[in-house]
Amino acid sequence: MNSNQPWLLGREGERIAAGFLEKKGYRIVQRNFRFHRNEIDIIAMDGETVCFIEVKTRSSATKGEPAEAVTPGKQREIARAAEAWLAFSSEGEPDCRFDVVGIIAEPLSGGRFRARSVELFADAFHDPGRG
Template sequence: MPTPDRSPRPGSRAALGAYGERVAVRALTDAGLTVLDRNWRCRDGELDLVARDGDALVFCEVKTRTGSGFGSPAEAVTPVKRRRLRALASAWLAAHDHHAPDLRFDVVGIVVPATGRPQVTHLRNAF
């Protein structure tokens, strides 16, 4: 289990998302990935994280929740969101000089309980 970011518990939705992304970056780097880009934006939306894992470029969606009342964080990545992420990945590739034989879409789900450490789930090749 990766060592979590020790930031104070987030209060707002934006703070929760930012906290989750910091936890996700730490989990990915602890797993050996190199983060190339964070919160990359274009007119069509935003990619949370872009990383390299060996020969693969990884486009990673981060979902953070405080509980499972609305399902697991990964369940929030709907088919519509998946299509948007694929389009955003194409835009990112067109804007950057990074080449890789493999492309992958991962989801990192973070559950931040009221007490204790965040629970991190890294779904490789999520879609």
């Protein structure tokens, strides 16, 4: 894997995840929302529920499943960004949840990747700051 591929793998994983979620009926609201150093990969609506979605993509599962990389620290960062997004949004006080999409993808030519597996973990974690 050359030095650009980890970045490409992540970008392609987010593209794959967005398409996967849309096929499942989610409506993508925003991608790559940033608040200070914190980022949410995808914000989407699943019916009336706002979903803050972390996408983890790997080229293999030899170092563990992709979703296992969403550590408690990463969960706190996502939750902080979600609170900021909710404060700035016009959604009022909607039902919310945190989902994770884990992807294993193999490289193709031209910086593209093909998903070998895509797994959605709906309601994968709760805001660690709210106990």
